[in-house]
Amino acid sequence: MTKTKVKPSDREKNISNSSASTTSMLSLTPSQLNTAIMDMLSMRQAATRCDAVCRGNPITDAGKRKQMIKMLSVVMIPVLVITGMTANTFAIAIDNYISSANVRELLFFSIELGALLRTIQFERDMSALYVSNIKPETKDFLLQRYPDTDLAIQNLSRWPRGDDIVMEMETRERFLSYLNKHRYQLDVYNQSVETELDFYSNSIMVLLKWLYDAISESSTGSVWKDVVAYQEIIVSSELFGRERALGVSFYATGGFETREKYLLFMENQDRANVTFESARFYSKIAFDIYNIELAKNTEVIVPIEDYRNRIKSNNYTSTQASIHEAERWFDNMTIYQGVLTRTQNELAMTIDESLAKASEEELQSVITICIVFGVILIVCPLIVFAVYSLTSEIQKYSISIANRTKALNKEKKRTDILLYQMLPKSVAERLKRSEEVDAEQYGDSTIFFSDIVGFTSISAQSSPLQVVDMLNGLYLSFDARIEIYDVYKVETIGDAYMVVSGVPRRNGRRHASEIGTMALDLIDNIKRLEIPHLPGTKFKLRVGLHSGPVLAGVVGTKMPRYCLFGETVSIASKMESQGRANKIQISHTTRDLLNVFGGFIMEERRDDEMKQDRDVLNAFHGYVRTYWLLHREGFLSDVDDDSSRSTSPEFAMQSTEKSGGLKSYLPH
Known part of the structure; x- marks a missing residue:
């Protein structure tokens, strides 16, 4: 057997290299750090489709962004929900405040319309009286009403506009011109009582339609019953006004010329009573105010009923015509209509007080919500910044932990190698498990x-x-x-x-x-x-x-x-x-x-x-x-x-x- 030079074996090289590697702790490469973090995050489990989208390694830029998005989403979702709810509450409060202001404005406008309606009703009654009994004294009654009507028209705070307004009432000036033209033609054309009633009643119906449209377009909220009662009182006042005008004609001429006038009187009286009862049904406040005002003028109830009964009997003749009786009927009905007017105005003031209180509460609510909303707008960026900073620190800490974990694992492997050199592997494993x-x-x-x-x-x-x-x-x-x-x-x-x-x-x-x-x-x-x-x-x-x-x-x-x-x-x-x-x-x-x-x-x-x-x-x-x-x-x-x-x-x-x-x- 010849002697030869000894050649190093691959096994000995590997052992030598392994021993050398375990004696020094090298810094982690990015790939090693990536593996360590993936181990820490248990990313070695069975991957799903969601993993690629929802999960990421915080060592990479894409992973950092995913982790940041997830952390910010956890904070931003409730923050956005709270912000949205606050904004919605703020919008509702603003809308309620504006609605209350609109209804209050409408009430004041309706009071102005009520005053205009009364002046037109007075002019209508005096015009019917004049046509029924053309005399200088009835002419004086009528002429005294013209300035009141013109002033009421001029005192309207605004003039309604729209596509459905009749041509004669498109503007304030055109309506005044329309009235003056009719006034001038009163003596030229032989007008009848029915013609006068129709002329003025048509204008009054247009004004009532304006009132209905304005109220229907606004949100009356919790006071809608009182507002409906307020409308019904205005309508009943107009119907009572028609009754008064027909009654004036009855007493001035000594009866109704035709059966149709009689039926028209009865119809207006019945409609007026039903409408007013409807108002009392809708609003207890209206009922209470009416009773209080009526108690102040109880002396007109009996005369009015007496005059109504005479008209209902319809057994007057022209020889019984009396301007004095017509004036007394007119005055008593005017007093009663005054009760309705005061009831109407008191109800309007009561509604306005309720709306003013509600508006004040809504304003306070708006201010409170504004403060809360402002705080949210200030705090939210701070929370987002805090979460962003915390997430960045966590990511840095996770990388630091991964470095330490990897180093610890390397040291553990080195320790295991030394332990396996001292003890059999099976024995060493049992000792490690205590x-x-x-x-x-x-x-x-x-x-x-x-x-x-x-x-x-x-x-x-x-x-x-x-x-x-x-x-x-x-x-x-x-x-x-x-x-x-x-x-x-x-x-x-x-x-x-x-x-x-x-x-x-x-x-x-x-x-x-x-x-x-x-x-x-x-x-x-x-x-x-x-x-x-x-x-x-x-x-x-x-x-x-x-x-x-x-x-x-x-x-x-x-x-x-x-x-x-x-x-x-x-x-x-x-x-x-x-x-x-x-x-x-x-x-x-x-x-x-x-x-x-x-x-x-x-x-x-x-x-x-x-x-x-x-x-x-x-x-x-x-x-x-x-x-x-x-x-x-x-x-x-x-x-x-x-x-x-x-x-x-x-x-x-x-x-x-x-x-x-x-x-x-x-x-x-």
Whole structure:
């Protein structure tokens, strides 16, 4: 067998690189940090379609934006809802305030219209009286009413406009011109009472329609019943006015000329009474005000009923015509209409007071809501800014935590590697879970012991640093080679190297074969290694094997070690200490197991050196036979040409690459 230069194996390179990487804490690259954050966020679970849209890694700009949007959405949604509700309440309060103001304006306009209606009614009555009984005194009555009507028209605060207004009443000036034209033609054309009533009543109906339209276009809210009652009083006042005008004609002419006039009188009287009762039904306030005002003028009730009964009897003749009676009827009905007018005005004032109070409350509500809304507009940006700042800090903190977590994981892996070097992995995992690890008896195992021949003399020729480097390189080579076998390295003490198979993982009887093959591999490898600082000087290894039962357990708390106990350990150590350089001494127990497995070449040791050891004699009951393990059939060593040998320390301390022949031989 020729000696060759030792070539470094890939396995040893990997172990060397791994060891180097675990001794230093490198800063995280963006990809490593990204992975760490994804681990923290549990993003390794089954992804859904929503994940790509709704979730993101806060290390990336897109992820930061997604996280920021989610955080701001949590705050902005309720803020926007509150803002919307406040704005809606504000709009409603403003609308109610404006509506109340419009209704109040309408009430004042209706009072002005009521005054105009009364003056037109007075003019209508006097015109009917004049037409019924043309005399200078009736003409004077009529002329006294013209300025009052003109003044009432001029006093209207506004003149209604619209597409449905009759042409004669489009403007204030046109209506005055229309009235004056009729007044001038009164003496020219022979007008009848019916014509006068129709002329003025048509104008009054237009004014009433204006009032109805104005009220229907406004929102009267909680006072709508009072407003309806107010309208009904105005209408009833107009109907009573028509009754008064027809009554004036009745007494001035001494009766109705036709039955139609009589029926028209009765119709207006009935409609007036029904309309007024409707007003009293809609509003208790109107009913109470009417009773109060009527109580002040009770003297007109009886005369009015008397005059009505006379008209209803309709048995007057022209000879009974009396301007005096007509005036008394007119005056009494005017007093009664005054009661209605005062009721109307008092009701209007009551409605206005209610609306004024409501407007004041609405104004206070608007002011309060404005303050709240202003506070919201100020606080919302502050909240958004605070959430934005907090989210940014959280993102920075998460990145910091990810860095620390990644570093902690790297340190944990490094610690695990060191722990697995001290203890078997299965035992270490149980200790990490805080489980008790009891000592365990193993009935079948094979123990390997080795040490360096002449280590004391080599150490004497070397510095401490050279000795440490030499052992590190040698054991690194051994560790790389034993990884392919079903064995566990128990410990290294100085130049001693201890390995076991069958512990802690039981493998039947394969433990002897695994240790035997490994021992041959290490001997083959050691023969080609030179001591780095002593060129030309090769390592020599003494190996001993023994099979038997052992007790295994963890010893120590501060520095726990996995230790083996029993006679088998002592005998294996004796096999090594009484052995020869570059030879493998095995007990007959191990030899029997290897024979069962087959393929191993062994020869018996002929000298009596082992038989002189009392401990060995006691262990084997006086029958001691040991053997040299020489070779195994099919075992192929990776021996190169001897000329390629190098004494370079870098190469001398590294193991050769494993050949395909050795790997193909490993037991299955």
